[in-house]
Amino acid sequence: MHPVTIKRILAVRDTRDRIEVGDRWVAVPGSGQLRPCDRCGREHEIHVDVELSDGRHANIGSGCAKGESMEVQSRLKSAVSAAQTRAKLSAELALAKEDYVKAQAAWEMVLKLPTPSPQLVEEVSDPRGMRQVWMMGDSKVWVLPGRTFDAERRQSLLNTWRNREYDKYGFDRSPHSYKNTMEDFTDRLAKIDRKLKALLF
DSSP states (O other): OOOOOEEEEEEEEEOOOEEEETTEEEEOTTOSOOEEOTTTOOEESEEEEEEETTSOEEEEOTTOOTTSOHHHHHHHHHHHHHHHHHHHHHHHHHHHHHHHHHHHHHHHHHHHSOOOOOEEEEEEEETTEEEEEEEETTEEEEEOTTOOOOHHHHHHHHHHHHHHHHHTTTOSSOHHHHHHHHHHHHHHHHHHHHHHHHHOO
16 A cells, blocks of 8 residues: 655645744744644644645644655745745734824824914024024924025925924834835735745645
8 A cells, every 4th residue: 555645735824923022023832723733643833734645635734744755845844934934924014004004093193283383483694695494383494595485495394393293103204114114015925925826736
């Protein structure tokens, strides 16, 4: 009788949660979905669905492919690594989405705030004329000699004031920057999904 071997790798999933420790994301042991292995009988949090040479489908652990061909072992090792990366990226993406939603909400709150009127608070003598200092709340802009407090300077002052108000919510980046981070993780997750799919057979 021929031994039953792995014919196809159908799916690989790392079900463990990830937490951020310092600048690293680490898997939390015991946080995943335990599923009994059809080979060793133990319960695993990384699930590998396979089709066996006798046509049956089975669930095995990531380290339960000993005795398989080198190709199967190599593909399985790479697929497990990709699944672990996918789980980490999913956790990072979830946090990035949360940060973006909070940042965008804070920015929208700032946009609803009453806008203080610009005030000319100082004029400084300069060899080329007078330099003006205009303030809005605790924000200020300079107007160089020969120029006026025009629409561009007014908008610059308004932007500065809004950014300072936004900073008070505790964010160190603009909503656009948080959105870029979220989109970057989305792209990376799509790439690892394609890689994982290519490793299955």
